[in-house]
Amino acid sequence: MGRKSSTRKVKSLRDPSAKMSKSDPQAMATINITDSPDDIALKVRRAVTDFTSEVTFDPETRPGVSNLVTIHAAMAMINVEEALSQARGLDTGAYKKLVTEAVVQRLTPIREEIERLRSDHAHLEGVLAQGTRRARELAAPVLREVRQRVGFC
Known part of the structure; x- marks a missing residue:
């Protein structure tokens, strides 16, 4: 299958010269894991490209379209060549x-x-309590030594 695409190369949807970042002030620049399908569709639809309709991969001259190819490859877990093959004719x-x-x-x-985990408050409280107990167990010998x-002893 070849080398997989790297998500380290994903660029902003609004400014393909900059890395995609959750701290980007432009909400439309970043795809978040918790985005709804409609939000994702809107962000991708508004992603910066250019006036050439053919899908190619050339990060230097066509950074916006190349970014979409990189995102497609990463999300579909295929390489860039396979993504371009799927784009042929589009x-x-x-x-x-x-x-x-x-x-x-x-x-x-x-x-x-x-969403399921966020809505299960009892589970979250249990995880927090378990983490608290484990942290205290790990800290106890250090605190005794200090x-x-x-x-103090």
């Missing part, structure tokens, strides 16, 4: 729909699990 508008499908398919199960060295 214009950038149609390709954005394909990219959207790949992103939604990959992120929906994750988003749904996050108390001894400082002279």
